[in-house]
Structure formats: structure tokens, C-alpha cells
Amino acid sequence: MxxxxxxxxxxxxxxxxxxxxxxxxxAPDADGPIALLPWRVRRDGFGYSRLRRYPGQDRGPQDPxxxxxxPRLTVADVMTRDVVSVSAATPVSEIAGALASKRISAVPVVSTDGALVGIVSESDLMRRTEIGTQRRPSWWRKVLADMEAEAADYIRTHGRKARHVMTPRVVTATEDMVLADIADLMEKQRLKRLPVLRGSHLVGIVSRSDLVRALARYRAPLFADxxxxxxxxxxxxxxxxxxxxxxxxxxxxxxxxxxxxxxxxxxxxxxxxxxxxxxxxxxxxxxxxxxxxxxxxxx
Structure with missing residues (x-):
């Protein structure tokens, strides 16, 4: 209500x-005089640090x-279990097609035994030579050339497989984590989703949209009395x-x-x-x- x-x-x-x-x-009595309190009492009153207590108001351990x-919801209560995943050899074009058709923002990359090895998100596919969004070369990059960085950038913009564009270091969650911890982690790391692991194996994924759906399902508890x-x-x-x-x-x-x-x-x-x-x-x-x-x- x-x-x-x-x-x-x-x-x-x-x-x-x-x-x-x-x-x-x-409130004072409407018909009675209003007595002005001494300044010391008024000063102490404005610094008074306790809440007004009423008879029977003391809260005991039986009255939380x-x-x-x-109830404290956990990842297992809200996560998506039917996860779209790819292998390290999946072509980038297929990954882009899956993101577009499934209307998802990332896909985990798993090994043949189901272990998580990385994740490919929309941000990993933003800089691609096929659509002309690769970073433009600049004079200062040529002067301060870092061959390893240049090579890594080339692989990410031209690579054809998931292993070329995926992010290998993935922040993950477990099924027993409470949603408050998940929200803190997403906010701190600026992430939109977290793969959920049981051991080293992928069992689901939890995203911001899962938290929103949990909120949409929430109903205030009804009281018998x-x-x-x-x-x-x-x-x-x-x-x-x-x-x-x-x-x-x-x-x-x-x-x-x-x-x-x-x-x-x-x-x-x-x-x-x-x-x-x-x-x-x-x-x-x-x-x-x-x-x-x-x-x-x-x-």
C-alpha cells in the first residue's frame, strides 16, 4: 500500500x-500560558541526542x-541459467550475430569442459576494421611506439576468432552471493554483468537487467494482523x-x-x-x- x-x-x-x-x-494547552524556558535548558534541549520514548517502546531482542x-535474495534466485556461450575459436562475425539476435551485451567464452576462459562484450567489438572504427594512427603514437601495444591493438581490431578479442581476466560471482554484494561489485567495477561460477565452471550469468527484473517481481509482504x-x-x-x-x-x-x-x-x-x-x-x-x-x- x-x-x-x-x-x-x-x-x-x-x-x-x-x-x-x-x-x-x-503542543501547549491552548488556554494556558506559555512559559519561557531558561536558556540553559533550551540550549541543552536542542543538543538532546535521544529520541522521545513512549511507554512500551523499548525494543528487545524478540522485536527486530x-x-x-x-528475505535476502542471492544470485541463484535471479541469475540467468540458460547462458549463450561461445568457444575460443568462434568467429567474431558469429559472436556479433548472437549479440544482435539475442539482444544481449556479452557472451562468456568457455573451454571444451565448460570452464570460463574469458568474455566478449559489445565494447570488445567497437573498434573493428570491418566497419572502419579502428583507432586512427597519430604522430605521437609513432614517436612513442610500443610494439607490443601496437601488436595487441592490431589483433583486437583485425582478429577473426573469439580468443583474439575476448577479455581474459573476468570478474565473476558465485551462486550464494547476496544481491547487495553484486550491486556493489558492478558499481565499483563499472560492469553490466557477471558470469556465475560453480568452482571453475560456468553455471549462469547475472546482469543489471536481472536486478531490475527482481525489483519488478517484488511485492510488499501482506500481514495477517x-x-x-x-x-x-x-x-x-x-x-x-x-x-x-x-x-x-x-x-x-x-x-x-x-x-x-x-x-x-x-x-x-x-x-x-x-x-x-x-x-x-x-x-x-x-x-x-x-x-x-x-x-x-x-x-
């Missing part, structure tokens, strides 16, 4: 902000955060506490699945992150945004 939220234009008084910082009531209940307001409040406050050091200036209440979030944040991005955290809290149906940006001195 997607939560709806609206931004309130109701102003937050200094007394209300200080009360939230100190963990006092969310809801995110911990989310809807979370109580107290459970939702604890969950959301834990999320906010992990998000921002300004959590002590954030006051949250939940009533029948409707969250009211008020307080002071440093940036609009911080406010948006808190709203996203609320939207991802199971059970929250609507959100009232009463957060304001902290005023900064320009002097």
Missing part, C-alpha cells in the same frame, strides 16, 4: 519546537526491525534515527495508520528522506508533513 502525504502550512511555534526537542508534550524480516500504531511508530522512529542526526528535533505520532511528522530539518533532501522512510514503513497509510527547514545565518 502506498502512503499518501500532505504538507501542512500550520506554523510551528518556538515553544512547540523546544517541547519536541525536550521530549515534552507535542521489520527490514530484517525481508495489521501492525498496531505503536509498532508503526517504533519502526518509523528507528528509521528516522538511522537517517539523520537531527532526529531529536523530529516529533512523530501515528493514529490509525496516519503519521504526523513535525520538526526541524537541515535540508530539503533530509526532509524528503524522512518522508520516504515513512512511505516504506509497513502499515502507514497517509503522512502529514509539518517539517520546516532550519534557518541558517548568512553573515
Amino acid at each position: 502506498t502512503a499518501n502525504y500532505r504538507r501542512s502550512t500550520e506554523p510551528l511555534s518556538p515553544h512547540l519546537l523546544l517541547s519536541m526537542a525536550l521530549g515534552q508534550s507535542s 526491525p521489520m527490514d530484517e524480516a525481508t 495489521p501492525p498496531t500504531d505503536g509498532t508503526m511508530l517504533r519502526d518509523l522512529m528507528d528509521r528516522v534515527k538511522a537517517l539523520t542526526p537531527s532526529h531529536c528535533l523530529i516529533n512523530i505520532s501515528v493514529h490509525r495508520g496516519n503519521a504526523d511528522i513535525a520538526g526541524v530539518v537541515d535540508t530539503a533532501t533530509e526532509r524528503e528522506a524522512i518522508l520516504v522512510a515513512a512511505e516504506n514503513t509497513p502499515g502507514i497509510r497517509s503522512i502529514q508533513d509539518r517539517m520546516i527547514l532550519r534557518c541558517r545565518s548568512t553573515s
Whole structure:
């Protein structure tokens, strides 16, 4: 269920902000006087580092955060098992045809016993003499000639077999790796896909598109018993506490699945992150945004 939220234009008084910082009531009595707190108390209040706690809010080991209940997907859950592969002797023209017809961006190169020996990707076929995309010779390359580099470049642009154009050093994955590690590896190495090995043998391939398909299949878990307001409040406050050091200036209440979030944040991005955290809290149906940006001195 997607939560709806609206931004309130109701102003937050200094007394209300200080009360939230100190963990006092969310609003003063409408008919009572507003007492100004001593400066030392107000100063300590804005530096208060603990979240406001409610009766029964202490979390024990039997009450883990809801995110911990989310199953951790592994490579085996999302990888493509029917992999198009080639041998080291496969002609480059056939490899190009397979990439185009299968609409894939790379093919692993395997030996006769199924061991991975390399990979040929679209980038390996970009510089080819057949289509006139080989690197043009320049005067400085002639002056600083590296015969080995020149020979290797010639093989990659003119070679006719997979072994001539493949990348022999391949970053690989295993079936038991979690998707978080795969995403980190792809991002760090700037890769679009990873061959999956069992020992030295190829058993599949995992790509960015596999991660996107996993996201498309994701459905939020259904609860036999809807979370109580107290459970939702604890969950959301834990999320906010992990998000921002300004959590002590954030006051949250939940009533029948409707969250009211008020307080002071440093940036609009911080406010948006808190709203996203609320939207991802199971059970929250609507959100009232009463957060304001902290005023900064320009002097």
C-alpha cells in the first residue's frame, strides 16, 4: 500500500519546537500560558541526542526491525541459467550475430569442459576494421611506439576468432552471493554483468537487467494482523534515527495508520528522506508533513 502525504502550512511555534526537542508534550494547552524556558535548558534541549520514548517502546531482542524480516535474495534466485556461450575459436562475425539476435551485451567464452576462459562484450567489438572504427594512427603514437601495444591493438581490431578479442581476466560471482554484494561489485567495477561460477565452471550469468527484473517481481509482504500504531511508530522512529542526526528535533505520532511528522530539518533532501522512510514503513497509510527547514545565518 502506498502512503499518501500532505504538507501542512500550520506554523510551528518556538515553544512547540523546544517541547519536541525536550521530549515534552507535542503542543501547549491552548488556554494556558506559555512559559519561557531558561536558556540553559533550551540550549541543552536542542543538543538532546535521544529520541522521545513512549511507554512500551523499548525494543528487545524478540522485536527486530521489520527490514530484517525481508528475505535476502542471492544470485541463484535471479541469475540467468540458460547462458549463450561461445568457444575460443568462434568467429567474431558469429559472436556479433548472437549479440544482435539475442539482444544481449556479452557472451562468456568457455573451454571444451565448460570452464570460463574469458568474455566478449559489445565494447570488445567497437573498434573493428570491418566497419572502419579502428583507432586512427597519430604522430605521437609513432614517436612513442610500443610494439607490443601496437601488436595487441592490431589483433583486437583485425582478429577473426573469439580468443583474439575476448577479455581474459573476468570478474565473476558465485551462486550464494547476496544481491547487495553484486550491486556493489558492478558499481565499483563499472560492469553490466557477471558470469556465475560453480568452482571453475560456468553455471549462469547475472546482469543489471536481472536486478531490475527482481525489483519488478517484488511485492510488499501482506500481514495477517495489521501492525498496531505503536509498532508503526517504533519502526518509523528507528528509521528516522538511522537517517539523520537531527532526529531529536523530529516529533512523530501515528493514529490509525496516519503519521504526523513535525520538526526541524537541515535540508530539503533530509526532509524528503524522512518522508520516504515513512512511505516504506509497513502499515502507514497517509503522512502529514509539518517539517520546516532550519534557518541558517548568512553573515
